[in-house]
Amino acid sequence: MNRPAKHRKVSEAIVLLFFEATLLFLSGSALSFAEYRSPNGSVVLHKMTSGDGDPEVAAVGGSEKAEVERQNSAVVPLIDIPIVEDKSSAHLLSLETTSKSLVSALRDSGFALVRSPLLTKELQSEALRAASQFLAKETKSKVASENGSASKNEDGNETKPGSIDVIPHPTDPKVYAMLSSQAQYELVESDTHVISAYISALRSIKKEVLRLIAIGLGMNDDVDFFAKLHDEDNDTLRIITYFPTFSETTGNRCKEHSDYGTITLLSTDGVSGLELLSSKEEGEAKWLPVPYIEGALVVNVGSLLAGWTNGALKATLHRVAGPASLNSGSDRRVLIEATKHSRTSIAFFADPNANVRESLETNENNQNFKGALGGMSVADYIRWRSGGNGFERSGVSFTPEERKIIAKGETAASVENCNR
Numbered sequence: 001m002n003r004p005a006k007h008r009k010v011s012e013a014i015v016l017l018f019f020e021a022t023l024l025f026l027s028g029s030a031l032s033f034a035e036y037r038s039p040n041g042s043v044v045l046h047k048m049t050s051g052d053g054d055p056e057v058a059a060v061g062g063s064e065k066a067e068v069e070r071q072n073s074a075v076v077p078l079i080d081i082p083i084v085e086d087k088s089s090a091h092l093l094s095l096e097t098t099s100k101s102l103v104s105a106l107r108d109s110g111f112a113l114v115r116s117p118l119l120t121k122e123l124q125s126e127a128l129r130a131a132s133q134f135l136a137k138e139t140k141s142k143v144a145s146e147n148g149s150a151s152k153n154e155d156g157n158e159t160k161p162g163s164i165d166v167i168p169h170p171t172d173p174k175v176y177a178m179l180s181s182q183a184q185y186e187l188v189e190s191d192t193h194v195i196s197a198y199i200s201a202l203r204s205i206k207k208e209v210l211r212l213i214a215i216g217l218g219m220n221d222d223v224d225f226f227a228k229l230h231d232e233d234n235d236t237l238r239i240i241t242y243f244p245t246f247s248e249t250t251g252n253r254c255k256e257h258s259d260y261g262t263i264t265l266l267s268t269d270g271v272s273g274l275e276l277l278s279s280k281e282e283g284e285a286k287w288l289p290v291p292y293i294e295g296a297l298v299v300n301v302g303s304l305l306a307g308w309t310n311g312a313l314k315a316t317l318h319r320v321a322g323p324a325s326l327n328s329g330s331d332r333r334v335l336i337e338a339t340k341h342s343r344t345s346i347a348f349f350a351d352p353n354a355n356v357r358e359s360l361e362t363n364e365n366n367q368n369f370k371g372a373l374g375g376m377s378v379a380d381y382i383r384w385r386s387g388g389n390g391f392e393r394s395g396v397s398f399t400p401e402e403r404k405i406i407a408k409g410e411t412a413a414s415v416e417n418c419n420r
């Protein structure tokens with residue numbers, strides 16, 4: 001029977017949810033999370049550290065809280081991605097469905113959750129732990145050297161600050177580091193750090209996701225079209241720790257923005273707050289929580305890919321909300337609880353090869369790309385979008401469409417606690 005696409009999508013999501021529930025049950029990892037199911041196919045898991053939960057949050061636990069989440073969560077399907085290069089018939093069979101689900105999510109909300117055999121839950125959580133430790137250590141040694149004293153490691157030996165710069169945000173309680181593709185290569189080559197294994201996995205997953213996007217867009221005769229244009233691994237890794245604030249007046253922990261490159265692959269430690277701007281209701285800005293699933297990556301479209309596909313795939317505004325953030329669809333008590341925890345995330349920003357504009361403009365098959373960057377090179381485009389400094393991405397420059405949304409005044413944080 002040829003069921004309508006919407007019904008097919010829901011039943012696929014249900015099958016995946018069942019699979020996920022079985023995995024969680026078997027691994028026992030559901031114990032540390034409050035788990036909610038929504039009828040629209042999304043799963044919401046909020047980290048609840050046992051013993052230190054806010055009594056108010058606990059008070060809205062169970063079915064009442066599940067109801068709040070059910071109404072408010074963004075529709076972000078969980079998609080298990082096969083290895084596209086694998087030519088076995090079982091994989092080929094699921095490829096078509098998977099790529100359609102992925103592309104339809106990236107068309108609808110610009111967001112999907114993907115899980116790949118290339119990234120285990122363990123590798124993801126170890127990488128997040130390593131990122132948070134790295135930021136803490138480097139921040140300590142930076143502060144020590146700025147104060148004129150060298151910091152010491154556990155053995156009492158002096159430690160030098162590393163070559164990767166940890167940047168404390170000028171006003172907000174958070175620190176981050178940008179790992180250029182060169183820094184990533186050095187880590188992978190030295191192979192001393194769990195982050196290098198994580199980077200290797202993400203580079204491969206990036207290619208798989210790009211292949212699935214090509215298939216989902218109907219480019220079956222050239223499934224490697226996007227992947228080939230990313231083979232320089234011109235990616236940037238941003239590791240970030242948001243400090244706890246213990247304050248109900250905390251606004252956005254990360255200001256609203258869309259990403260600039262092709263796709264972003266994001267891991268978070270599950271502390272709530274990530275929200276996307278839903279464009280479903282015309283004229284009404286609604287920030288909806290993005291579901292968290294341990295082991296899955298959040299995939300979202302950057303404005304470069306949105307332009308490249310002529311707007312078919314969406315580069316959606318997103319933020320990390322606090323309890324005072326405006327128009328949040330998250331349960332406020334969950335956000336208050338989240339501010340009591342530090343929050344670590346790793347964003348992997350995929351950018352295309354440096355020469356991509358030239359190669360696309362001479363490619364007859366990709367007329368859409370013409371003008372997508374307004375005549376700029378990829379590097380200039382990223383520089384422009386990031387408010388001047390392309391590498392640090394320290395500013396926020398909105399696209400003209402985003403400016404229109406922002407001008408309505410409904411999206412800004414009531415307390416500007418974060419401005420990248």
Ligand SMILES: O=C(O)CCC(=O)C(=O)O
Nearest residue numbers: 238254268274320345347
């Ligand atoms: O920290 C997060 O969860 C989101 C970070 C983000 O959106 C970004 O760095 O572009």
Ligand SMILES: [Fe+2]
Nearest residue numbers: 257258259318
């Ligand atoms: Fe982002």
